[in-house]
Amino acid sequence: METKDLYKILGVSRGASQEEIRRAYRRLARRYHPDANPDDPEAEERFKEIQHAYEVLSNPESRRRYDQGPATFFGGERSAGNGGGFGGFSNLSDIFDTFGDVFGRGGRGRRSASRGDDVTVSVNLGFREALSGVTTRVSAPVEEECSTCGGTGAAPGTFPRTCPECGGRGTSSQDQGFFAFSSTCRRCGGSGTVIDRPCPTCRGSGRVRRARQVTVRIPSGAKDGMKIRIPGRGGAGRNGGPRGDLYVVTRVASHPVFERRGDDFVVELPVSFTEAALGAQVEVPRPEGGTLRLKIPAGTQDGKQFRVRGAGAPRPRGEGRGDMIVKIRVVVPERLNRREREILEAFADVHDEDVREELFRRVGEVR
Known part of the structure; x- marks a missing residue:
């Protein structure tokens, strides 16, 4: 190792400044450090060469004597002032600067610009x-x-x-x-x-x-x-x-009548018994004001849902509107006057339909 050109080992010229030598050493040390190259004896040997070269060239006195002639330098006192400890660094913090990246840590604690909090x-x-x-x-x-x-x-x-x-x-x-x-x-x-x-x-x-x-x-x-x-x-x-x-x-805030589901509105619409039975055109309120008309077909059952396209909430970026879903709730009169009762009794005599026949049939089919 002592016969090799120390400048070539670090990849710098003989006229390189101390800062250039330092940067070259930092770059090579990170590249060939044993922790970054496990089970690689060639990288370990290269790291030792790099460390030795830096020990000599990082000290102005030892560098001066090395420049006078490698034979003279290696024959006398070596690396005066360095002691061969940790690559010629002046203190342990310098060592950490060099190897910090290998261990996943930062180098010097300089204050750097940082983005403000969200x-x-x-x-x-x-x-x-x-x-x-x-x-x-x-x-x-x-x-x-x-x-x-x-x-x-x-x-x-x-x-x-x-x-x-x-x-x-x-x-x-x-x-x-x-x-x-x-x-x-x-x-x-x-x-x-x-x-x-x-x-x-x-x-x-x-x-x-x-x-x-x-x-x-x-x-x-x-x-x-x-x-x-x-x-x-x-x-x-x-x-x-x-x-x-x-x-x-x-x-x-929530609405007392309309439920919002994404871009759609859901509303329960009361309709009379006769409207559901005979069919009708009914008005449905809109949450932003105004009304729309909905056709209820004859024989509409309680719970039936109708979808009104484009009557929902505006979609972002002007992509149209959602829909309005109208749930039918058939309202049965709680009180009947005499004339209404007579009419409904007459209707029951004419329309003699067993509305529970299908229910009992399905129950009876279960084994």
């Missing part, structure tokens, strides 16, 4: 309001950047400072043999900074909760529980990130 609110609608659609305003409790501290969390005139315990990384590491394992810094909670004087308004969080008034258009035909998304009206992003979205959930 917010969900409800809006109450009347039955007819939901059918026709309405424009209304909702109050959305969202998190905003604190105007007092500008989102820093520090009192006016002061600023957060780098965490002295983790050096701004947001993580602390522990050496356990060959590897370094990282955990969130207890001092700064992973932010990488500490605040000596918290902002009196937000108490150091950099954010405050406010009720934001948002205008929302409820489309015609809105159903109970429908969710409407309003992009960019949720909580403020962090560190320059985009805002979250606002979701408005509709809560539609």
Whole structure:
């Protein structure tokens, strides 16, 4: 290994900067690390070469002596100041930066931009309001950047400072043999900074909760529980990130007469005994107002259902309307005057039909 060109092992030129050497090592170490290549002796040997090359070239003094001549370098003191420990890193946090991806962890605890929180609110609608659609305003409790501290969390005139315990990384590491394992810094909670004087308004969080008034258009035909998304009206992003979205959930009041099933309406329509027997043209109310006419054929039985196409609720995006389902409920008179009784008795004498004959026949067929 000592006869190979260390620059070629890392894939960099002799004039490469320390940062270029570091990036090359990080890339190759992740690729050839034994944990990423189990049971692969060639990858393990390659990893050792990469580690050795970095130990030498990451230290300016050892690199200078290596550039003077590999024979001279390997004949004298090796890797002065590195000790061959963990690839020439100056501390355990650097080791974690390199191997963090292998173990499924992030690297340094830098504050990165992140999207704001989504917010969900409800809006109450009347039955007819939901059918026709309405424009209304909702109050959305969202998190905003604190105007007092500008989102820093520090009192006016002061600023957060780098965490002295983790050096701004947001993580602390522990050496356990060959590897370094990282955990969130207890001092700064992973932010990488500490605040000596918290902002009196937000108490150091950099954010405050406010009720934001948002205008929302409820489309015609809105159903109970429908969710409407309003992009960019949720909580403020962090560190320059985009805002979250606002979701408005509709809560539609029920109707005392009409039942809604999807885009259809269901209504029970009372009809008289004579209308059901003789047939009739009857009017059926509509939930949004007005009526429609329905033909009841002669001999209509109680519970019979009729479907009126296009008389239901508006469908979203202008895709027509649902249907109205009309259930017939035959109303039998509770009281009869003398003339009505005479007529019905005469009808019974003429229409001598045993309406229960079929019932008893079917019962008798059961073994």
